[in-house]
Amino acid sequence: MIDTIRREVIVSICKQVFGTNHRVSSVSKITPISEQGIPRIDGCTQHICYHVCCHNSTKSYVFRFFRDLPNREDRYIHEEGIYRLLSQELSLPVPKILYTDHTRQLVSTNYIIMEYVSGEHWQFLAHSDNPRTNSIEKMKIQEQVGALCAQIHGLEKSSQDNQSFIQTLLRSIENLERCVEDGQYQVSLSAISEAKDLIQKAPWLKLTKHSLYKADAEILFSKDHRQNWDVSAIIDVEAMDFGDPYLDLTNFLCEPTPIWKLEEPLEVVSPEETRKKPLFRGYESVRSIDYSRLAKVCIAMHLSIMCSTAAQIYWPEIRQYINVKKREEIYDSLLDACVNRYLIG
The missing domain is CATH 3.90.1200 (Aminoglycoside 3'-phosphotransferase; Chain: A, domain 2)
Structure with a gap:
């Protein structure tokens, strides 16, 4: 089971996906957080997630890597389909999926990159x-x-x-x-x-x-x-x-x-x-x-x-x-x- 992704791997992925002009300024692992005993961000057993910012971009990104192998590519197809339904049929706000990869050339698992959306969990x-x-x-x-x-x-x-x-x-x-x-x-x-x-x-x-x-x-x-x-x-x-x-x-x-x-x-x-x-x-x-x-x-x-x-x-x-x-x-x-x-x- 994969537990962490090195910063240099995320930097390499950024260059491959967004081009060499995208220089990573920060990488932070998204982990469970509680505030006054109340869960604010839940953990995830299936994924490892990182919040990634770049110097020359006003947007930031979520890099989500599957922990376990083997992974099925149809997970991404299903997830993209659900986001599309919510956005197109109901006009609901969803993050934009920017890239998916299951080649495992740069990292030994599948991953997905999407826009980071700020907000607090309703619970x-x-x-x-x-x-x-x-x-x-x-x-x-x-x-x-x-x-x-x-x-x-x-x-x-x-x-x-x-x-x-x-x-x-x-x-x-x-x-x-x-x-x-x-x-x-x-x-x-x-x-x-x-x-x-x-x-x-x-x-x-x-x-x-x-x-x-x-x-x-x-x-x-x-x-x-x-x-x-x-x-x-x-x-x-x-x-x-x-x-x-x-x-x-x-x-x-x-x-x-x-x-x-x-x-x-x-x-x-x-x-x-x-x-x-x-x-x-x-x-x-x-x-x-x-x-x-x-x-x-x-x-x-x-x-x-x-x-x-x-x-x-x-x-x-x-x-x-x-x-x-x-x-x-x-x-x-x-x-x-x-x-x-x-x-x-």
Whole structure:
């Protein structure tokens, strides 16, 4: 796994891509940063990123290198296609991709160069403990994010495979099933089997249309000329794709806590209360939500994500941090919620 790229390699790439007149003035690695305990810039396990400035250019650049080999060239094609969709179909601000390379002549991995776009991550600005923004600004930022996601979900195409989400869910649950059969967790195999059966039969998982969904793409904000926070760019879109738009709403529901950190099943306790949340209020200003279906997708997605991590118990470097008893309690409660409350019908 590649962990760093030497400055002289980046200088050579700059000369090759932009010409010898582009002289590098600074190279800084983009690393996770927190401010007052609030994540401001997230780290990335797949890429190594650098912010690069040149003496004779008013613009600066992001150089993003893949950590692992082999890399697939179609990742770049997909990412460029998503940026093009967002820009051309929705007129949303995105960074311009300037160059991609998979020849590995100057560096032993694939890389991509794009314009650097300044801005703050919306989760950082909207965090309840962030003193940079007041309560009204936090609310308006969340409403904008909700409305923006509804716009993105408006890009639809006919579903060629309405079983894809079902198959993803089943693979995750089978991951837990194998661990239980191997004696790693004490969880009811009959409950696992019943959940799998219900998922295979669930009509609400079979969509005739798929929407473009945000996934873990980042939405940046900066202040406009009136000193109001506004969207400056959507970045890191490589995971965006067409599928079930309620996957984004599932993440909204547990914001700011990642779903995999929840110790209780993720539930839509009350549609009325959920509608009052700024993210959902902004979303529903553009697009309606079926809260009955959302409740089912939330619990299925939470189960899927937790089951997908079950095999971590075989990894020595992670096993020492796993509270097996707590994991078993979470699996039991999720399976109970799925089988007895949500996945039926």
